[in-house]
Amino acid sequence: MASVSSQPQFRYTQPPSKVLHLRNLPWECTEEELIELGKPFGKVVNTKCNVGANKNQAFIEFADLNQAIAMISYYASSSEPAQVRGKTVYLQYSNRQEIVNNKTTADVAGNVLLVTIEGNDARLVSIDVLHLVFSAFGFVHKITTFEKTAGFQALVQFSDAETASSAKNALDGRCIPSYLLPENMGPCTLRITYSAHTDLSVKFQSHRSRDYTNPYLPVAPSAIDGTGQLGVGLDGKKLEPESNVLLASIENMQYAVTLDVLHMVFSAFGPVQKIAMFDKNGGVQALIQYPDVQTAVLAKEALEGHCIYDGGFCKLHLSYSRHTDLSIKVNNDRSRDYTLPNPAIASPQPSILGQQPGSGAGPGTSQYGAPGQYPPVSGQTMMQQPSAGWGPPHGSTQSMPMQMHSNHYMPPQGAGSYQMGPGMMQGPNSGGVPHPSMGRPSYGGPGPMQ
């Protein structure tokens, strides 16, 4: 007569299956509740809830058929029916042998987000802007960008799925604040799903990809010309020869920038070995020495054009110094050698700098071979949100009231509603890296990268 397949699907007896069909569920039922329900009987390998027109059916798939049988048998003879949220749930074997999840990776929370930037000028959005936007929710490990048929896309890697989720929830469907974008740019909407990736492979720091955990990662070869000395920058501009020593000049220095402030600012990118401040052209300049070029490159990229204080005060301009090792003769309020284990405090006097690479070490410079006070750069620790706390360059005073690790995306309308005044720099942030204005980071980004 009728074959099995032609039997009505709701006939009273179904042949056993690893998959159970559940009905009369509350529509709020979650997969977690289904797992809890099935767990006493075996290993639940898959679930599907909110099935059917009324969203009140579900499936549970066990690893083993016997586990499904155990659950059916138990409730067949139990005086207590299966329940979810106090509601009786009816179980039977499914007429399928496995759950087919139409769930795509985009629905599975992960630590990497797939971000599609929509808009006519989407591809003009720089990786730095993306970094800034997403850093508000936690430490961004890596970003890669690419163009597909879907348009301009980026993968943004966080430490964990929770952080990624908070960023996704807050940013999905929102526009990048216009003041973070080059002028005359149309709106750019973010569409965010989860990526199946868990760890992005970033080979080089380039205009397309960044690894914020690894200050030693080389800059893309494409950004360096044959000499290896002078290159074309990621933004197409000529680069000076890179150096482990940065020359910082401070524009619009309405408020005192002390040695300690500079140390705090530049230490966010790696161990600062030495700092020397001096007056030049009526302004203040400083030389900041890192142990290696890569760290200096990252610090320069992150800090160039940014302001130490909100309101456009104390804007940093950075270039590479020709020095490679500063000769700090004295430790005072203008110069310091942080590699000295026990810095002697000298009477204040103008700092004296080594004027040539390899110039004779001053007293107390090289005779102390002791390691500095910093542990070796450990990537993430030192790179904790290197650029997120900085006011925008180009004299813009706009800022975004966005809290680090905040779960809530504050719309740009609120920008500037409150300001942290100069002198209110806060101590170490949650990541343990001292960082000015981290307590209330302004939300300005670097300018157009192009």
Next chain:
DNA sequence: AGCACA
């Protein structure tokens, strides 16, 4: 109260 759009 009875089986999942692709």
